[in-house]
Amino acid sequence: MKKVEAIIRKTKFEEVKEALHEVGIEFITFWDVRGVGKATQARIYRGIKYDTSTIERVMLTFICREKYLDPAIQALLKSAKTGAVGDGKIFISEILDGYRIRTGDQGDKSVYLEGEE
Amino acid sequence: MKKVEAIIRKTKFEEVKEALHEVGIEFITFWDVRGVGKATQARIYRGIKYDTSTIERVMLTFICREKYLDPAIQALLKSAKTGAVGDGKIFISEILDGYRIRTGDQGDKSVYLEGEE
Amino acid sequence: MKKVEAIIRKTKFEEVKEALHEVGIEFITFWDVRGVGKATQARIYRGIKYDTSTIERVMLTFICREKYLDPAIQALLKSAKTGAVGDGKIFISEILDGYRIRTGDQGDKSVYLEGEE
Amino acid sequence: MEETITTTAPAIAEAAIGLDISINNLWLLLATFLVMFMQPGFALVEAGFTRQKNTANILMKNLMDFAFGALIYWLIGYSIMYGTSLLGGLIGNPFEKFAFDSSGFGDYADYTDLMFQTVFAATAATIVSGAMAERTKFSAYLIFSVVITLIIYPISGHWKWGGGWLDQLGFQDFAGSTIVHSVGAWVGLAGALILGPRIGKYGKDGKAKAIPGHNLTLGALGVFILWFGWFGFNPGSQLAATGNNTIAIGKIALTTNLAAAAGAITAMLITWARYKRPTLSLSLNGALAGLVAITAGCDAVSPGGAVLIGIIAGAILPFSVELFDQYFKVDDPVGAISVHGVSGALGTLLVGVFSLTDGLFYGGGFKLLGIQAVGVLSVGIWAFGMGYILFKVLKATNGLRVERIIEEEGLDVYEHGENAYN
Amino acid sequence: MEETITTTAPAIAEAAIGLDISINNLWLLLATFLVMFMQPGFALVEAGFTRQKNTANILMKNLMDFAFGALIYWLIGYSIMYGTSLLGGLIGNPFEKFAFDSSGFGDYADYTDLMFQTVFAATAATIVSGAMAERTKFSAYLIFSVVITLIIYPISGHWKWGGGWLDQLGFQDFAGSTIVHSVGAWVGLAGALILGPRIGKYGKDGKAKAIPGHNLTLGALGVFILWFGWFGFNPGSQLAATGNNTIAIGKIALTTNLAAAAGAITAMLITWARYKRPTLSLSLNGALAGLVAITAGCDAVSPGGAVLIGIIAGAILPFSVELFDQYFKVDDPVGAISVHGVSGALGTLLVGVFSLTDGLFYGGGFKLLGIQAVGVLSVGIWAFGMGYILFKVLKATNGLRVERIIEEEGLDVYEHGENAYN
Amino acid sequence: MEETITTTAPAIAEAAIGLDISINNLWLLLATFLVMFMQPGFALVEAGFTRQKNTANILMKNLMDFAFGALIYWLIGYSIMYGTSLLGGLIGNPFEKFAFDSSGFGDYADYTDLMFQTVFAATAATIVSGAMAERTKFSAYLIFSVVITLIIYPISGHWKWGGGWLDQLGFQDFAGSTIVHSVGAWVGLAGALILGPRIGKYGKDGKAKAIPGHNLTLGALGVFILWFGWFGFNPGSQLAATGNNTIAIGKIALTTNLAAAAGAITAMLITWARYKRPTLSLSLNGALAGLVAITAGCDAVSPGGAVLIGIIAGAILPFSVELFDQYFKVDDPVGAISVHGVSGALGTLLVGVFSLTDGLFYGGGFKLLGIQAVGVLSVGIWAFGMGYILFKVLKATNGLRVERIIEEEGLDVYEHGENAYN
Ligand SMILES: Nc1ncnc2c1ncn2[C@@H]1O[C@H](COP(=O)(O)OP(=O)(O)O)[C@@H](O)[C@H]1O
Ligand SMILES: Nc1ncnc2c1ncn2[C@@H]1O[C@H](COP(=O)(O)OP(=O)(O)O)[C@@H](O)[C@H]1O
């Protein structure tokens, strides 16, 4: 199994979700993050300039079997893109093992239900 | 060292925490996430249906030495389970190295204090 | 590429950010987490004691090329340290691959821009 | 200072009377607005003291109990409460003031009276909401909210304020510690008992667990708003602002404020002693306990008496919360039973102790205290009993509690299809 | 009850007159404060119904439209609205009351009149803000906010309340369903049309998407505050509290409250039937729709009539929101056009139906209804037309809409350099 | 319009007097409620402008300073402030009105007077809280909050409003720019100095860092609530609503509103010019600065003068904040010193310039300006000096500042065992 982590624009989330659903990625976990980057919008609080580069982003992550990886990345790359600076990144890493809490299913079976593909 | 990431029900968090403490996992980091899954509760905002499947979950993560891994997973599987759809998942991955910021301790020593086990 | 994850004090965030910038880490993603540890400040809600050890922390993560790893960790260790219990941890793991969404750049190129180093 | 009308200048006298009435009317109308503003106060306290996933549900309940209350009470509740006594003072004639529309006036305009009484009725109904929060079906909530404004509140209200049997007995409840607050709380107690606790409230060992409210800033704002609104609730209940009322409303504002302050401080000190730290949630409840307790006797006690009533109410509050929460295992997320029920009963009884005219401490003996006890008990039995029947019937028919998954994932999504926070 | 002054006791009579005026003045001043308090109500509704990233911008807009409104209206707007009619009732003399400072009085102090009128003007301006939220340049906002308080609102206001041509025609709009609320909404409609929808509001297939508000607790608190403030808006517009006004203000409070309640309940029931679940956001809008609709006729209809007006307004609201949102594709984040425009027009027309003196249902025939239609239309054309020209000019000069990246990342950071939440 | 009582109709005259008093009483009581409502305003501003981890602590402080203030001021503070002057006008007789309970009346009920004065005392105490936020021990806070309401505020208050030496000198401070606001701010300045800045506020190079408030929506709501409450604070300080007061209260409402508006706009324009973008936090402070500045002279200046005072206050505000924050390195998280201290002093001095009767610009020469300076200085020295001693003593005994870990992890958990948000 592989873990995909993507940092994307908030405004793109709905599109990304749908694109992933289309290539068979049903379960996604996501949360709000902030990114420090190269942007240079100064914030001023009570006369003091600060924090010149924080932007709001969504981090989403899903664990999937190898065969889903490529289509998922293609879907992500397409649906999350605006072409302007700040579109974000995708990172892939290895998952050694997984469990479905409800059933105790281990390994690959933790991320798909037999007979439901 | 291994990293354990679990996505669980919010209502189960206290139980899980206690169960992990019992098997020797003292440090846990957690935050609120939302999950996209198969649930189909329609949300309606001002007449428009949307977002049919988001649910609130807690993501918790801890890094532990190999010997703690199995008991921790068993504790998690038991304490986070309700048996109903939506109990969540556990994923394990490899951690190459770790540091305790306070002392600079590296490797396995970053996650335990000598003489304190 | 390596992924660095650090759990640090909120009050240290600005310093850490600057220290990382100085060693060439430009992009960081971060979010608020809570940590369960050994602290023992009782919370009382309406007469019931609970949750004796949760503390607010910031989780920050960045993916970088190998050559940046060591300086980044040294910068982190130095800037996030107060010396008191609760300074947090740094963990390193392997990233198999990465993509820059805007351009589709893959691999190492996803985390740096040619000619911009 | 009441004007004496001489026969030599009738026209001017009439003008003077008119102004008298106009002033009272103005006062009562402004008091009405202040009491109406207690609605968001209640909504914020309830929302702040509960979890985020049920916030839209709570706001919806508080909006709707006020909306339904306004219509129902205008249509018939007012008549049941203030119509001519029937059955020996048990109920007012329900058709006398049906769909009320009268441009007459007594000491103030009849319309104004209806409005003032309406916002009181809405207060009683909204109190129930807190005790039953985070697990009650919305449809059930609407039904019992209507029944409370239509029947439960107006009938016991008639007993005292409609001139019914309790009033004739000499029962004293100036602004409604018992008639408004306790009624809501005892109905809520019946509801909380029949509903059972929220999932996760009690561990397998039966121990109570903390389910912290999601936003105490909202809770605190709500309490401040309620405190503000109470200046309409209590001084407004004097129903006039001229003549001797001029002094009375100032005094009532003072006793009200002192009791609230004493309640907040005492509750804080108790929590400090008991839990090592002064806690906000119970101090906020302490202020409300002081307010509820002084409501019955705000006109009848001295400022010093008001402070003592506040102290007693604030001191009992944390223990009452513990008692219901940890021993009786009645899960009341916002502490409505302790704040409105226990404190309301207490405050009503303490009129029999601190009343300057016939209280125990002022040589009045036990007579008034006895009457107060009769009032507290009879209204308590009525409200709890009717509530009990109502909820049992609802449980058997419409259903009272949401399904397990709805409670776990939040009523907002399943009951309303909408989240409060996005 | 109006005082008759006899010649035998002039000094006392004078005293009595003085008190009469003082009471009216007191009432009007307190009503002014209540209406002023609607400002945070509007701010919270707008902030709550939009996204977190634009909250500081919304708060800033609501602060500034009130601040600029207060200055501009004092300086010249008041004079344009209430100066002696020029051009056959089209406009008041702008210099008559320039930089107003008069310590005279009529039925109340002149200063009080200015203050009361000022808070009404600010209400009209602030309504525009909601319809154009989340994408309007702040500098443009300031400019058009000034123009509204300076020209658009005072001129059509003069037509009715300044004694202009609509008033002479017999047009009835007691507290401003049309003169205040619709004016704001039609200007907002012009703005929303010219601005275009927010990025992501409509999919590639043209389908409307939900952009949920970030905090409905704030939204609900805002609605409760508005409801509270409306008791200054409508009863206050009686402009007096003595004599027969004593009864009138009580009645207006009642009709206002009933219409709001009926509006909230009806909107809830419609959403329940239509979307399977009772939704909070539209129920809140329903309460406001009832309030806006009753504003024109709160003095003229019966309590039962008020309930009907509330029901009609609450029933139409969800459809109106769908219509603008999904069919006309006018992106109005808080529903201002439906709540203030559609409901305001509706309520104004319904005076012609439900007025107890000359409404259609009370034997008055179609005459008043016709006049009402003329008023609704002429004010609508004026406000929409002026708004249209204004925004077109702004678009071509200063620019009206923020850049794409600003809209995506949030106006807070780019326009104000500050986040509301940290 | 003041009534002249003829001897031919004493009874009617008495009635007329009675109504006069009742109206004044009603007005003052309602003004009291409005000022009381400023408490959540202060609480929200302080909570919104600080970090989330200290929110429960801030709410607790604001609840408790009002609660303790109400008790202490009733018990003895009121007597020190309004008892017969002793020691040549330095202090009122502390036992004359001890545990106040008098059902007499002058121009209004004595109880009402106590209530009105109580809410003013609470305002002074609560201002201190903001300047010392996020690092003060809760136990210390309670102690000094009591001392302020018991001694510091009533004594300097006596100098002016109790008829003491400043009053006899001719010092003018209508509603308390100096007597209320500055007193709180100068005590707060002493506190902030002795406490030292929050951890992380100044970098190793000594440069000030931004510590953004956690919720500006709450901050903005707080400012709107304060603005609303100020209509009780200033117009209420006229202490009557009949006769010529009828006009005066309308005028004061107008000057108050204009100054607030001008303050907000000016502060916004300054930040726009200085930091490239109009910032919300300082514009909100600007509105408050205008309100504080006009408080001393709201009765004495023209509307145009009020606008100028607002402009000056709003213009100085951002520079004052920078000065204290970046140059003097006094860490005042909410800007209380600039808003209440600097603006309060400024507004008091400006009475000497803009007063229509004896201001510098109206031919009054420098006399009044001189007297105003004496008042500002003497009260400043008193409040700062007493504060300084008080905090030094507290630091040496009870301790004034929380430990490092408590400050870092948040006062909520360590001081109160409770989080505001869950
Ligand atoms: N190497 C990285 N490690 C962690 N987060 C990153 C990294 N690179 C980008 N991000 C996150 O993605 C966000 C947007 O990506 P960015 O690199 O600015 O876009 P672009 O590739 O178009 O220049 C950043 O704000 C940051 O949160
Ligand atoms: N493969 C996955 N990758 C990321 N998150 C997942 C994955 N599978 C489940 N989750 C998360 O766990 C939550 C609940 O798990 P779910 O699969 O619905 O439970 P069950 O296994 O009982 O069907 C989901 O909403 C989602 O947030």
Ligand SMILES: Nc1ncnc2c1ncn2[C@@H]1O[C@H](COP(=O)(O)OP(=O)(O)O)[C@@H](O)[C@H]1O
């Ligand atoms: N093994 C771990 N896995 C996950 N999170 C951890 C782990 N160890 C520490 N943390 C996080 O770091 C926070 C602070 O680290 P802690 O271990 O308390 O500091 P110290 O090393 O100074 O004792 C903890 O509250 C927790 O959130």
